[in-house]
Amino acid sequence: MPSISKKGRSMPESPIRKLVPFAEDARERGVEVIHLNIGQPDIKTPQVALDAVKNNTIEVLSYSRTEGTDQYRKKIANYYAKHDIKVTHKDIIVTTGGSEALAFAMGSIADSEDEIIIPEPFYANYNGFAVAAGVNVVPVVSNIEDNFALPPIEAFEACITPRTKAILICNPGNPTGYLYTREEIKKLAKLVLKYDLFLVADEVYREFAYDGAQHYSILQEGELDDHAIIVDSVSKRYSMCGARIGFLVTRNKAVIQAALKFAQARLSPPTYAQIASEAALETPQSYFDAVIKEYVGRRNILLEELAKIPGIKVGNPQGAFYCIVELPIKDADDFAQWLLEKFEVNGKTVMVAPAAGFYATEGLGKNQIRIAYVLEKEQLISAVAILKQALNTYPKA
Ligand SMILES: Cc1ncc(COP(=O)(O)O)c(C=O)c1O
Numbered sequence: 001m002p003s004i005s006k007k008g009r010s011m012p013e014s015p016i017r018k019l020v021p022f023a024e025d026a027r028e029r030g031v032e033v034i035h036l037n038i039g040q041p042d043i044k045t046p047q048v049a050l051d052a053v054k055n056n057t058i059e060v061l062s063y064s065r066t067e068g069t070d071q072y073r074k075k076i077a078n079y080y081a082k083h084d085i086k087v088t089h090k091d092i093i094v095t096t097g098g099s100e101a102l103a104f105a106m107g108s109i110a111d112s113e114d115e116i117i118i119p120e121p122f123y124a125n126y127n128g129f130a131v132a133a134g135v136n137v138v139p140v141v142s143n144i145e146d147n148f149a150l151p152p153i154e155a156f157e158a159c160i161t162p163r164t165k166a167i168l169i170c171n172p173g174n175p176t177g178y179l180y181t182r183e184e185i186k187k188l189a190k191l192v193l194k195y196d197l198f199l200v201a202d203e204v205y206r207e208f209a210y211d212g213a214q215h216y217s218i219l220q221e222g223e224l225d226d227h228a229i230i231v232d233s234v235s236k237r238y239s240m241c242g243a244r245i246g247f248l249v250t251r252n253k254a255v256i257q258a259a260l261k262f263a264q265a266r267l268s269p270p271t272y273a274q275i276a277s278e279a280a281l282e283t284p285q286s287y288f289d290a291v292i293k294e295y296v297g298r299r300n301i302l303l304e305e306l307a308k309i310p311g312i313k314v315g316n317p318q319g320a321f322y323c324i325v326e327l328p329i330k331d332a333d334d335f336a337q338w339l340l341e342k343f344e345v346n347g348k349t350v351m352v353a354p355a356a357g358f359y360a361t362e363g364l365g366k367n368q369i370r371i372a373y374v375l376e377k378e379q380l381i382s383a384v385a386i387l388k389q390a391l392n393t394y395p396k397a
Helices: 006-010 020-028 047-054 070-082 097-109 125-133 153-159 182-195 253-265 271-280 285-306 332-342 377-393
Strands: 032-035 092-095 115-120 136-141 164-170 198-202 228-233 246-249 322-326 348-351 368-372
Touching: 006 125, 020 032, 020 332, 032 377, 047 271, 070 092, 070 271, 092 097, 092 253, 097 125, 097 198, 097 228, 097 246, 097 253, 115 153, 125 136, 136 153, 153 182, 164 182, 182 198, 285 322, 285 377, 332 348, 332 368, 332 377, 348 377
Parallel strands: 032 348, 115 136, 115 164, 164 198, 198 228
Antiparallel strands: 092 246, 228 246, 322 368
């Protein structure tokens, strides 16, 4: 048989999806699985977005412009202006999800064997994009003890080599829920300017900032014109994960030119999805206020319930809708599988994401899981109660 590429063989499996077959088996046995493992919000998509597609009278579903329509990109630039981010439509490429923006960003700034520094734990798919681009991920550890705040800037500096091309952050963080402060962003800005690196920020959870905290974007740093690249998405903002629309945003013209060539190779982002996403920009503030209130309520309930479990540690997430939980066990992969294969309470069990896959450093995160609080409060309460009983029963605890 012809052989599979080295790249293909080293593509990491998603830590979130690899347990799916066990969840399916559980369901076949009649066990209800509560999903704490995946960031698919249950929030309704804004009606304006759905109506825009429903009421559309397109006769030919044609390609759009490679970088997205001018009209849509101008509206996106207005959206950013409201967030104090000064860009024009020429600084924006509409992509097929934030995922494609990440792939274009890596492809545009790094060659094979170049290095990108990322604080860990990080969104697991960064590993996949790095393998596809041939780029080496260099992790800098952040800790649950200080809520996964930005590690000391010296730790980043110590990792910089002639092959370093960029620092990549996720703000607010998946899987940590950590929201970087303005001061932390300023420290990173100073560092990338000193070493002439790119600073890539995945800001797909921008709106999800809690407790009065303000999200501070890397593009609010005026000095980062040539160095800052934002990865963005409509997926979580409007609960439109299936639309597959995102953006790559930078004031660096050379990056736009390079990314545009990657974009040309895939012709255009999806047309219907752009129509829906353009209309979604009309979503009233009241929608976001209600959604944020809901997530804050869910986070508070989750943290309250988790606090009742002895021996666990959890950060206090101020953004996105995830948190890392440290459990009094040795191997969260085994625990997560055991939950699906061997455990149930009144016909129910929970599915969690083992956190090791969110780390690049071997051995880290083995006793941690990621929880996504994208379920209603009652579901979260029963899920944590199941988790508590499971920890009492788990034979290897
Ligand atoms: C941090 C982060 N970045 C990027 C993405 C990709 O999102 P999409 O491709 O749906 O825009 C996700 C999805 O969960 C995410 O959590």
